[in-house]
Amino acid sequence: MTIILCTFVWCLFLLLQACHEPKMLRYARLQKPAWLQRAGVFRFVLPLVTLALCFAERASTAVPVWIATFSVAGLLVALGWAGLARYRELLVTSANVRAKTLGKE
Amino acid sequence: MQDTLRTRMGWLHAWVGFAAGLLLFCVFASGCLAVFDTELTRWLQPEAPPQTEAFSPQSLDHVLPAVHDLLVQGEKPFITLPSARDPYLRLEHHDGHEFLTVPYNPQTGERLNVRATAGGTFFYDLHYTMRSGVYGETVVAFAGLALLLTIGSGIIIHLKGLISDLMLLRPFAARLRAWLDVHVVAAVVFLPFILLMAYSGTFIRARTLFPPVSYFASVENAFRASAPSTHQKSEKPAVSIPSTFPPLAPLVAEAERTIGAGQTGYILFQPQNILISRTDASGPLLTREHVDFSPVDGHVLRHVLLPGAITHTEQVLKGLHYARWTGAGMRWLYFISGAMGAVMFASGSIIFLMKRRRQSGERLMFRIAEGLAIGSVVGLPMGALAFFWANRLLPVALQDRPLAEGHVFLAIWVLSAVSGMVWSLLGRPFQGWKIQLFCLAGLGLFLTPLDVVTRPGVTFFHVPTVFAATDLVAFFLALVSFQMARRL
Structure with missing residues (x-):
């Protein structure tokens, strides 16, 4: 249960991190939302929350669990972001095609 | 200055990475299977019932005649006590390659009638020796050093984009770009784990890297020791073996008073003593603390717990590397x-070949390299799946069945490597990749039907976890292989 919870919190942190990276935003054709400015510093609390969760579960194994859940969350966010980028790319492409068709008409 | 350093590191990363990477791919792939060695043994012995009764220490005495027989044969048998991970009482011994295991009913001590198999520890032996004894162990240890070098150079190359490209995966971009992203995501996101495994693995095998005797002597020893240990079995032990052993239940109770209740894991039998040691599941510190008893009358001989900072460092690194303390989630x-x-290693090797195909595609060395890459990246998973197929299809009464399973694995792997090499030398490497990926997909896809057909007592709606998980992983591997073959 702790592993799932930690992975979820890490995913949240990494998503926020991705939203702060111009390269990631460009790739997914997204604009940086205004509310993210306020959440900027807040996101760095999340890794500490996961660490606290890991320590609460079992202190002797907290660090390996913390690191491993970060890696799995990183993979999940990378795959999810790639899917989102592909979806947005198709969306933009089809919108462009439709606009061109309407323009010709 | 920095660009020069990056360029130099790029060269080092590419060449050392490719040379060691093909072997390290096998080490990592077999290692991730070895994490589930006990569970895989349960898949490989489908006759054992999924549910068992509670453990009774009195049942241990029923295993003693078999223990005695193994001791007479010159083996070092040990009993593994039931745990949350494995509900059976198991009698095990090392045959020179893997731990052969026979399960017993934990309540009655009755031997369970199951097929002989190399079991999940086959992958454990493959992981750290490549089934070549001390010689293989040395090669793998040096590959571990090469891995540390590759990681270091990789970090320097990618330092600028370490944070910004952390989750940048573009699978639909140009082929080289897509593979680079796969390589970077796998390497950077999982860097802590890879670094830990590389460091702890090399540390554990430090003795093979820095032998106490000269390298020449250790190489000689390596070749001498890599021969199968069958000749040792005929040797009579120097100390006489007692004809009967004392009842084990009081010994386990006595050991638990010292080690802790429920903390005993193994009972190792030697002609001169009986060792009851701490379970590896007790924590990340792999102490192997044990209480020794006399095999004649069962009195306590000594309590062994190695102290010292260096010993503790070794125990922690071993514990983290072997991961025997972990639950299912971890x-x-x-x-x-x-x-x-x-x-990471597979994508790195593919990038290495893609970058050099245009300049060196016609050269013999390039073709050999690509043939080796096919044999390693696709051949090993194919061999592993063939091992599972062999376990279910070889006759149960076959003589030396565990060895036959290993031979099937090696035969398929060699066949894959030879076939990959032939396609590559003929100048049609894509054909080689494609055919083998389709074969891999087929082996993985049909493993579930094979499991359902050949497993006794299978019901459609009740699938025990170890079987379902193994079949699902094989199915997932098949899907990935199929998709890769389709996109080639």
Whole structure:
């Protein structure tokens, strides 16, 4: 249960991190939302929350669990972001095609 | 200055990475299977019932005649006590390659009638020796050093984009770009795990890297020791073996008073003593603390717990590397991380070949390299799946069945390597990749039907977890292989 919870919190942190990276935003054709400015510093609390969760579960194994859940969350966010980028790319492409068709008409 | 350093590191990263990477792919792939060695043994012995009765210490005495027989044969048998991970009482011994295991009913001590198999420890032996004894162990240890070098150079190359490209995966971009992203995501995101495994693995095998005798003597020893240990079995032990052993239940109770209740894991039998040691599941510190008893009358001989900072460092690194203390969740994290390590090596090798195809595509050395890459990246998973197929299809009464399973694995792997090499030398490497990936997909896809057909007592709606998980992983591997073959 702790592993799932930690992975979820890490995913949240990494998503926020991705939203702060111009390269990631460009790739997914997204604009940086205004509310993210306020959440900027807040996101760095999340890794500490996961660490606290890991320590609460079992202190002797907290660090390996913390690191491993970060890696799995990183993979999940990378795959999810790639899917989102592909979806947005198709969306933009089809919108462009439709606009061109309407323009010709 | 920095660009020069990056360029130089790029050269080092590419060449050392490719040379050691093909072997390290096998090490990581077999390692991630070895994490589930006990569970895989249960898949490989489908006759054992999924549910068992509670453990009774009195049942241990029923295993003693078999223990005695193994001791007479010159083996070092040990009993593994039931645990949350494995509900059976198991009698095990090392045959020179893997731990052969016979399960017993934990309540009655009655031997369970199951097929002989190399079991999940086959992959454990493959992981750290490549089934070549001390010689293989030395090669793998040096590959571990090469891995540390590759990681260091990789970090320097990618330092600028370490944070910004952390999760940048573009699978639909140009082929080289897509593979680079796969390589970077697998390497950077799983860097802590890969670094830990590389460091702890090399540390554990430090003795083979820095032998106490000269390198020449250790190489001689390596070749001498890599021969199968069958000749040792005929040797009579120097100390006489007692004809009967004392009842084990009081010994276990006595050991638990010292080690802790429920903390005993193994009972090792030697002609001169009986060792009851702490379970590896007790924590990340792999102490192997044990209480020794006399095999004649069962009195306590000594309590052994190695102290000291260096010993503790070794125990922690071993504990973290072997992951025997972990629950199912953490074990899956190790498995996924190990699999991503293998993906890192596979993608790195593919990038190496893609970058050099145009300039060197016609050269013999390039073709040999690509043939080796096919044999390693696709051949090993094919061999592993063939091992599972062999376990279910070889006759149960076959003589030396565990060895036959290993031979099937090696035969398929060699066949894959030879076939990959032939296609590559003929100048049609894509054909080689494609055919083998389709074969891999087929082996993985049909493993579930094979399991359902050949497993006794299978019901459609009740699938025990170890079987379902193994079949699902094989199915997932088949899907990935199929997709890769389709996109080639």
